Amino acid sequence: MLLEKNVVGKKTDWANYITLADEHETPLLRVLPKGPKPVNVVRHYQADTYNAPAPNAWPEGKDWDAFKTSGANRAELVSRVQWFVQTAAVGKLAQDVTDTAGISDELSHEIPKKMTEMAREMECAAGSDQVAYADHGQTGNTFRGIGKWISSSWTEVSSPSSSSSKSCTRMSILFSFLCNDGYSDILYIFYKLFRNCGN
Numbered sequence: 001m002l003l004e005k006n007v008v009g010k011k012t013d014w015a016n017y018i019t020l021a022d023e024h025e026t027p028l029l030r031v032l033p034k035g036p037k038p039v040n041v042v043r044h045y046q047a048d049t050y051n052a053p054a055p056n057a058w059p060e061g062k063d064w065d066a067f068k069t070s071g072a073n074r075a076e077l078v079s080r081v082q083w084f085v086q087t088a089a090v091g092k093l094a095q096d097v098t099d100t101a102g103i104s105d106e107l108s109h110e111i112p113k114k115m116t117e118m119a120r121e122m123e124c125a126a127g128s129d130q131v132a133y134a135d136h137g138q139t140g141n142t143f144r145g146i147g148k149w150i151s152s153s154w155t156e157v158s159s160p161s162s163s164s165s166k167s168c169t170r171m172s173i174l175f176s177f178l179c180n181d182g183y184s185d186i187l188y189i190f191y192k193l194f195r196n197c198g199n
Contacts, residue, residue, distance in 0.1 A: 014101035024116050026123040028146075038081050041141065045077040080132065080141035084121055086114040 051068065088110035095106050103109045129147035133139060 018102040041081045043079045047077050048074045082143045086118040088114045
């Protein structure tokens, strides 16, 4: 008697679709405005802030004996283009000779998946405590993450290579209007806004 378990040549029964068991929301990328195409890899900005309030009651008739310039707090800010890369590769036989359940074109399936992964990497970098680095040949330019921008204070550091003699622009600016609790609140607002959105 021929039993099912002994049948040779049974076709494997695959569902003709693929279920993506992963969330890939990117709320920061959705709300951040897209700027113009960069002209150069490095762009320079100026930033300024007000002096902290201080007691101010000048006696009548007294000559001024101290002067404060309004430009003392001005500082240079530098932005760099961070290049995100994801590679997709499909062999000739995998593309042209393989019949895969749920996928009619392997390369066409690879590319949007890699684009989504790259968007998630951008989202992760933007919402992290990543510091800004200048490209030194082994690690590329990195932009400063939100966690560094809204910390109570930050100083731009030099290249990640400790052996590098090149020094990057150093500056220190105080941001007292936000703290870690404020950062958590911002992320919670993003979560509430986008948790029910479709893919």
